[in-house]
Amino acid sequence: MIKRIRGMGCVPVLAALLLSLVLAPPTEATTVDHSKLDELQGPFERGEDVTRACLRCHTEAATQVMATPHWTWEYEDPLSEGRLGKKTMINGFCIGLQSNEAFCTSCHVGYGWEDDTFDFADQSRVDCLACHNTGGYSKLSGMAGHPPYERIEWPAGSGRYLEPVDLASVAQRVALPSRETCGSCHFYGGGGDGVKHGDLDSSLVDPPKSLDVHMASDGLNFRCIECHVTENHVVPGSRLDITAADPHGPIMRGRDEDRNPATCQACHGDRPHSQGPMHAQRLNDHARTLACQSCHIPTYARGGVATKMRWDWSTAGRLDDDGRPFLRHDDKGRVIYDSRKGDYTLGENVVPAYVWFDGRVRYLQPDAVIDPEGPVRINEYLGRPGAENARIWPVKRYEGRQPYDTVHRTLLVPNVAVHAETAFWLNFEWPAALRAGMEASGRPYSGEFDFVDTLMLWPITHMVAPAEQALQCADCHTVGGRLEGVPGIWMPGRDRNRLLDLFGFGLAGLMLLGVVIHGGLRVGSRRRLGGR
């Protein structure tokens, strides 16, 4: 057999291999061809029908998914011991979920979450295809997590139509999630491509090495799950549960099962530098103080997609002379004003801010009383400067300006979408939008509102650049460098004792002055003494 292949020569074998690579879609190492399963031949009317088919074989899948934040949009907050999550929390982007469910839940791994009556225990509501589709499947905003089952005009009034989803075809082609599938939600958080995170946007679907050394499609071509190694549908490495410091070697199977597999150290270990004994030693010592990301992600939003750095809701609602909403663009053609949303400041190739961080994040509780002077910190990254369990992390510092209740002094959730009578994006009226939003939230609202500056931090951890693009010493070891305001470290080049410098240079100066005077006198006396 082997002989025969040899006899055929390498060329046809190679050609056949290449051809199969070109023709066949990327295949998983799997023993199941889903297109051959009777259960998936359809036809399916609704997403729930597909889920029921999936669960016939994958009996535990729904139970597993239902235990994760992808389903609950909630998690146990270790700091407050309360429950936090998208379900209740307020952010500085689209602000809050309540009353907007049918819009926001296009990114929920479920079908039909339109309000607080959604049945979180109904297994058929789990959307398997949201993560496992390989194309031809999109959940539309406003449809509460459903894909279009009929031909519809999208966006409404645009004159463009979307074909209904072919559920059987999508179900037969399921696979492990690709960058594109994860990205279909995680790249578009905050209402658009790259808006929220800064280190996650659609440029990571097909990134060059210079953008992301791990996900580069011409390089390692990692999928998200290569690092976010998922077991039982639990995806590790959430920003809600960050491992800020991981001072260990690489994960060894069987020994380190309880460690977070998504850290850099999980593969690289905590002393990964090797170029030259002296320099490597020094860099490895830096890993006691700095997160890897601080040097290895020189800037974020590097892929050509801008991220929002500031969003001012207070200017939203302006209409043109015909009473219609409008957009304003910057000189690069990017939207910087939208009647529905207000003014934005965009950023590309943004230098992160740097903060000490030990993994604990304190989130503003939805009912917390705020200081209207602002800026209100929606989240705070905790960590004592110099602590063993803390590292200096790069973060995106995002500024918002959003409505608050001037009587109760709490942040407000507006109804922005879905409901025709109240939605801000349809009516451009704050009072109705805020009343509807707060009613859905179940929290008190006085009816009096104004806008307050808010501040939110986002971890920067993707878009890891090739080593040669990492920061150089002098980016930080200088006055006015990247870590200028960061406390708890003594940095040569940035830090000095002014008194000691005054003494030292003063001493050297006096010595110089002394020798100049002494030398001058010698020259003078020598002349006087006649050249002795």
Added chain:
Amino acid sequence: MPRRIYLFTRFERFWHWTQAALILVLLFTGFAIHGSHGLVDFRTAVEVHEIAAYLLIALWVFAIFWHFTTGAWRQYIPTAQNLDRMIRYYVYGIFVGEEHPFRITVERKHNPLQRLAYLGVKLLINPLIWVSGLIYLFWGRLQGYLPDVIGLQQVSLAHTLGAFLMLAFVIIHVYLATTGRTPFEKIRVMITGWETHQDEDVKIEEQR
């Protein structure tokens, strides 16, 4: 008649000039790291500083060994004798054409002021720089073994203090090297090893 004496052996001259070059390199790169000038970038400065430091340490270890095996360490035993005459010479005599009060011999190469100054360098400045520099270099590993009051800041300040003292020493030392009969006389001795004595010098020497 002039008499020539072989004052500095080949090793002493090699030691002196190598040390001089390394100290200048260390001062230059050190103050670049400190942020006092930007004539060389931080990383290059750090790397050159470290290499030069290791070379200097090696040289010093060898020189210490040499001093003890040859007994040359006795050259640095301090003496208060005639110290006043030395000071008087440098603040007064040198300007009125007095003869230098000290006569060099192979057994006593350094005048009392030099002895004191070099001993200060060897016992105060060098150890300060060595110890603080080595702690600095191996901070990552030593940190855990040091008392809490010693942070990188204290180590850094001690090292910088040492550097300033060394800088002051270098300025004075270089200047005083020009105070021979001609500005280059003493420097020439340090290069060739040969000191030239005038006849009357020897007489004075013998009278003492």
